[in-house]
Amino acid sequence: xxxxxxxxxxxxxxxxxxxxxxxxxxxxxxxxxxxxxxxxxxxxxxxxxxxxxxxxxxxxxxxxxxxxxxxxxxxxxxxxxxxxxxxxxxxxxxxxxxxxxxxxxxxxxxxxxxxxxxxxxxxxxxxxxxxxxxxxxxxxxxxxxxxxxxxxxxxxxxxxxxxxxxxxxxxxxxxxxxxxxxxxxxxxxxxxxxxxxxxxxxxxxxxxxxxxxxxxxxxxxxxxxxxxxxxxxxxxxxxxxxxxxxxxxxxxxxxxxxxxxxxxxxxxxxxxxxxxxxxxxxxxxxxxxxxxxxxxxxxxxxxxxxxxxxxxxxxx
Amino acid sequence: xxxxxxxxxxxxxxxxxxxxxxxxxxxxxxxxxxxxxxxxxxxxxxxxxxxxxxxxxxxxxxxxxxxxxxxxxxxxxxxxxxxxxxxxxxxxxxxxxxxxxxxxxxxxxxxxxxxxxxxxxxxxxxxxxxxxxxxxxxxxxxxxxxxxxxxxxxxxxxxxxxxxxxxxxxxxxxxxxxxxxxxxxxxxxxxxxxxxxxxxxxxxxxxxxxxxxxxxxxxxxxxxxxxxxxxxxxxxxxxxxxxxxxxxxxxxxxxxxxxxxxxxxxxxxxxxxxxxxxxxxxxxxxxxxxxxxxxxxxxxxxxxxxxxxxxxxxxxxxxxxxxxxxxxxxxxxx
Numbered sequence: 085x086x087x088x089x090x091x092x093x094x095x096x097x098x099x100x101x102x103x104x105x106x107x108x109x110x111x112x113x114x115x116x117x118x119x120x121x122x123x124x125x126x127x128x129x130x131x132x133x134x135x136x137x138x139x140x141x142x143x144x145x146x147x148x149x150x151x152x153x154x155x156x157x158x159x160x161x162x163x164x165x166x167x168x169x170x171x172x173x174x175x176x177x178x179x180x181x182x183x184x185x186x187x188x189x190x191x192x193x194x195x196x197x198x199x200x201x202x203x204x205x206x207x208x209x210x211x212x213x214x215x216x217x218x219x220x221x222x223x224x225x226x227x228x229x230x231x232x233x234x235x236x237x238x239x240x241x242x243x244x245x246x247x248x249x250x251x252x253x254x255x256x257x258x259x260x261x262x263x264x265x266x267x268x269x270x271x272x273x274x275x276x277x278x279x280x281x282x283x284x285x286x287x288x289x290x291x292x293x294x295x296x297x298x299x300x301x302x303x304x305x306x307x308x309x310x311x312x313x314x315x316x317x318x319x320x321x322x323x324x325x326x327x328x329x330x331x332x333x334x335x336x337x338x339x340x341x342x343x344x345x346x347x348x349x350x351x352x353x354x355x356x357x358x359x360x361x362x363x364x365x366x367x368x369x370x371x372x373x374x375x376x377x378x379x380x381x382x383x384x385x386x387x388x389x390x391x392x393x394x395x396x397x398x399x400x
Numbered sequence: 401x402x403x404x405x406x407x408x409x410x411x412x413x414x415x416x417x418x419x420x421x422x423x424x425x426x427x428x429x430x431x432x433x434x435x436x437x438x439x440x441x442x443x444x445x446x447x448x449x450x451x452x453x454x455x456x457x458x459x460x461x462x463x464x465x466x467x468x469x470x471x472x473x474x475x476x477x478x479x480x481x482x483x484x485x486x487x488x489x490x491x492x493x494x495x496x497x498x499x500x501x502x503x504x505x506x507x508x509x510x511x512x513x514x515x516x517x518x519x520x521x522x523x524x525x526x527x528x529x530x531x532x533x534x535x536x537x538x539x540x541x542x543x544x545x546x547x548x549x550x551x552x553x554x555x556x557x558x559x560x561x562x563x564x565x566x567x568x569x570x571x572x573x574x575x576x577x578x579x580x581x582x583x584x585x586x587x588x589x590x591x592x593x594x595x596x597x598x599x600x601x602x603x604x605x606x607x608x609x610x611x612x613x614x615x616x617x618x619x620x621x622x623x624x625x626x627x628x629x630x631x632x633x634x635x636x637x638x639x640x641x642x643x644x645x646x647x648x649x650x651x652x653x654x655x656x657x658x659x660x661x662x663x664x665x666x667x668x669x670x671x672x673x674x675x676x677x678x679x680x681x682x683x684x685x686x687x688x689x690x691x692x693x694x695x696x697x698x699x700x701x702x703x704x705x706x707x708x709x710x711x712x713x714x715x716x717x718x719x720x721x722x723x724x725x726x727x728x729x730x731x732x733x734x
Contacts, residue, residue, distance in 0.1 A: 207464075297504040304460055305519040305570070306491035309484070315518075320509045394509050395554050 088391065088398040096384050100377055104156070107373040108149050111365055121165070161370040166362050171370040174355065179374065181267075181351035184256065185344075186336050188264075188271035190329070193278035201283050202313050205290035213287075220280045232273045232343050239269060251348040270343040278332050285328050289321035296320075323394050330386030334379035407578055407610050408434040408457065412470035413480070415449075415456045419465075421683045426452040428634035428685075429470070434578070439604060439611045441621030441642070443657065444631035447679050450614045451500070453631070454580050456480075457612075458495045459487040475577055492519050492574030498600075501587040502563035506555040512566045513539075513551030519573050538569040543599060561592035565599070572603065579604070582614045597624060618661045622646065627716070630654050633680050633690035636709060640717030650712050650724035653691045689722070697723045 118139065119132040127135075136142045140151060155161070161171035204213035240249035247254055247265035254262035293299065294317055302316040341353025348354065352371055359367040391398045415427035427449045434440050444450045455461050457472050459479040472479040475494045479487065499505035507515055516538055517531035526534065532551065539547035542565040555563055564584065571579060581600060585593035601624055604611050613621055621628055621642065628645040630638040630653065638651040649655055659673040677694035680686070689695070692702040701722050709718040713729050 297499060297501065298507045300460060301497075301499055301505045301567075301570070302507065304458070304491050304497050305523070306488040306493070306574070307519060307522050308488070311522065316507055316510070320507070396508055396556055 085391065085395075085398050089388065092384060092387060096380060099380050103376040103380065104153055104373065105149065107369050107376070108152055110369050110372065112145070114365060156373070161373075162366045164364050164367050166364040166367075171367050174367060175352070175370055175374055178350055178352045178355045180256070181253075181344075181349060182337060182340065182353070184263075185267055185271055185274065185340065185349070185351060186333055188267060189274035189278060189336065190333065192271065192275035193282055196275075197279050197282035197286060198318075201286035201290055202318070205287050205294060206309075206313075208291050216283065216287075220283050223276050224280045228273050228277060229342050229346060231276060232269060232346050235269045235273065236347070250346065253347070253349045267349070270340075270347055270349060273343050274336055274340060278329075278336075281328050281332060282325055286321060286325045289324050290317055293317045293321040319393055323390055323397075326386055326390045326393065330383045333386075334382045337378050337382065338375050405436070406433045406473075407436050407438075407475055409473040410457060410471070411473075413453070413456060413472055414469045415452050415461060416467050417465060418467070419683070424682050425685070426634055426682065427456060430631075430634075430636055431470075432629060432636065432639060434610055434612065436577075437604075437608060437610055438627070439601075439613060439625045441625035441628040442612060442614045442631060443616065443618060443621060443628055445616060445657075445675075445679055447682075448631040449634035450616075450631050451582055452634075454497070454582050454612060454614050458491065458497065458578075458580060460491075460497065492523060492576065494576060495578040495580060496571035496574060496576035497580040497582060498564075498568050498571050498584045500583040502555075502560055502567050503587060505567055506563055508555055511552050511554060512558070516566070516569050516573055519570075523574065535569075535573070538572055539566070541572070541603070542566070542569045543595075544569075560588050561595065564588060564592075564596050568596075568599065568603070572607070575607065576609060578610045578612065580612050580614070583616070584613075585615075585617075585620065593620075600624075618646075618658060630657065633685065634682060635690070636718075636720070637691065638719040639709070640712065640714060640719075644712070644714050644717040648712070648714070648717070648728050650719040650727065651691075651721045652695050652697050652723075652725060654719075655725060656694075689720070699723060 117132075118141065119127055119135045123131055123135060133142075140148060159172050161175070163170050164174070167174075200216055204210070204216050207213060236249060239245050245265065246252075247262045248269050253266045256263045299312060299316060302312045307315075337352070339353075340351070341357055343349070344351045344354040345357050352375060356368065356371045356375075358364075359371065410433065411431045413427055413430045414425060417424040417426055430453060432440075442450045442453065452461065456468055457479065458474065459472075459482060461468060463484070468480050470480060474490060477486075477490050477494065479490075506512065513532065513535050517526070517535035520526045520531040520534055521528065536547045536551055539550055544550050544562060544565050550558070550562075555566070558566065564587070568584075579600070584600065585596050588596060597620060600611060600613075603609070613625060615621055625642050627640065628642050629636050630645065630651065632653050638645060638649060638654045640648075645654060646658065649658065653675075656673070656675045660675055662672060675694055680690050680693070686692070686703065688701075688703040688705055689698070689707055692698040695702065699722065705722075707720045707722050709720045711717065712719055712724075713727055
């Protein structure tokens with residue numbers, strides 16, 4: 085187990101290194117000359133050279149990388165040329181909103197998927213299983229931007245629930261109830277996508293597990309159906325569930341921008357789209373780096389959880 | 401002997417599976433009984449219904465697509481038709497099962513100690529520490545070395561023989577009166593097989609249990625059972641004391657089974673006798689004796705009319721055959 089974790093950690097560091105090189109290089113892929121951007125088109129070659137020296141752009145690229153990564157590790161990701169604010173502080177303001185949205189949506193998704201999958205797997209092709217199968221398939225094929233628009237139409241506009249409409253985000257520190265209201269619709273929308281995946285994965289794994297001989301063995305001990313489900317069937321059936329949760333949560337961090345953008349919720353996704361629109365390259369670079377490292381970390385954590393849940397994996 | 405003293409009385413037990421090909425009578429009307437402290441062998445080829453029979457007796461058949469009729473009275477409890485909730489009361493305490501394959505019958509992601517003491521805590525309300533204490537005692541009883549450490553092992557960390565000992569420990573946790581052993585040695589190495597069977601024998605004596613030993617291997621039951629039931633196509637075709645079945649069998653199928661198992665006395669390189677043909681398709685059972693298509697003695701009557709069990713010479717010795725083999729009673733045993 086320890087050896088496995090160390091091996092994965094080494095791999096993690098390797099991946100993070102590659103990501104950092106990629107994010108750093110991103111800025112070099114951009115067309116145009118930074119000196120021209122800063123000094124304007126009329127800059128003389130001498131002035132340009134002075135600026136290159138000031139910015140360190142005359143040094144070899146690997147030295148530039150090490151200077152940059154050293155700054156990043158100290159929490160300094162530079163200052164945006166556009167807004168003149170520090171990239172790190174912009175990200176620090178936006179990231180908690182993403183985390184809160186993800187946590188809320190995952191609580192909703194798991195709370196619905198686990199009990200429903202347990203119910204329907206007991207009678208595969210029974211009435212409940214068929215209804216949920218059809219419903220989840222329908223939900224799977226409706227894109228989130230349709231769902232969020234319909235929700236806004238009915239809940240914010242028809243029912244008039246406060247703080248639920250577009251551009252009505254309230255911070256957690258100012259009023260937590262209003263904050264929850266303002267995140268309810270996007271969290272619910274994101275939860276639907278996760279729920280469908282979790283429900284279908286867990287249902288089919290549970291059906292397979294319930295055929296196993298050790299379930300009959302557990303039954304022959306005279307313990308309740310509920311206990312058989314939770315203690316004997318759930319854990320060996322949850323490997324694929326956790327695996328898809330890792331991928332899914334990473335996906336929400338990287339791709340949750342649709343609902344954020346539609347409702348103007350100032351999370352990372354919303355900030356990223358604005359940064360792209362305004363050509364705020366340093367901010368784009370910072371967000372790409374933070375999101376990529378976040379996705380890798382989330383997957384690492386879920387791999388670790390899977391190993392605890394199913395000890396067979398690290399033994400093999 | 402009155403039926404009250406019997407631990408188990410089975411009458412006309414029928415287990416039918418609903419399959420896409422129609423109803424499949426895996427057990428087709430079986431009656432027998434079992435005394436306290438007795439070891440009964442149930443023998444038959446794969447697909448003869450012996451596993452389904454042993455599960456139906458304790459009510460452990462699948463919960464869907466199965467119908468059971470007849471009666472199985474286990475320590476005064478009617479298993480047939482009982483609800484799952486009612487059966488939970490007898491599972492573990494009146495009857496427990498040692499499953500066939502220890503590679504699949506243990507939960508792979510649960511520590512073995514937890515699998516043993518689960519029923520002690522949940523059913524018998526033992527505290528965590530006294531249940532653990534008892535589980536370690538059980539591990540010791542079934543001959544697992546350093547039980548303290550093994551308590552927190554996962555099944556994947558044990559060998560097949562050790563796993564089967566754990567399966568036995570789980571079955572013994574509730575001190576059952578009847579232990580069902582369904583092919584308890586099939587998944588194990590030959591050297592381990594004898595160890596497990598001897599362990600079962602020893603535990604039976606020590607804990608005063610009755611045992612039903614289900615197997616396809618006549619060598620397994622020869623020295624360990626008092627009586628044997630021979631099954632074919634879901635029915636009993638011969639039943640009697642172990643001596644009767646081995647030495648005075650009347651049903652040709654019993655003889656074929658005996659001849660097809662290897663014997664120590666035979667010279668080396670003796671070809672084993674095989675039974676021609678295949679066990680019948682239970683979806684399309686013919687009217688007559690199910691064994692008739694494979695039987696050297698079959699007549700037209702065998703193919704048209706099914707023989708019922710009839711008494712042979714010794715009390716309790718029954719066979720189902722129109723053209724039985726001659727009795728060897730009185731003759732010198734081979």
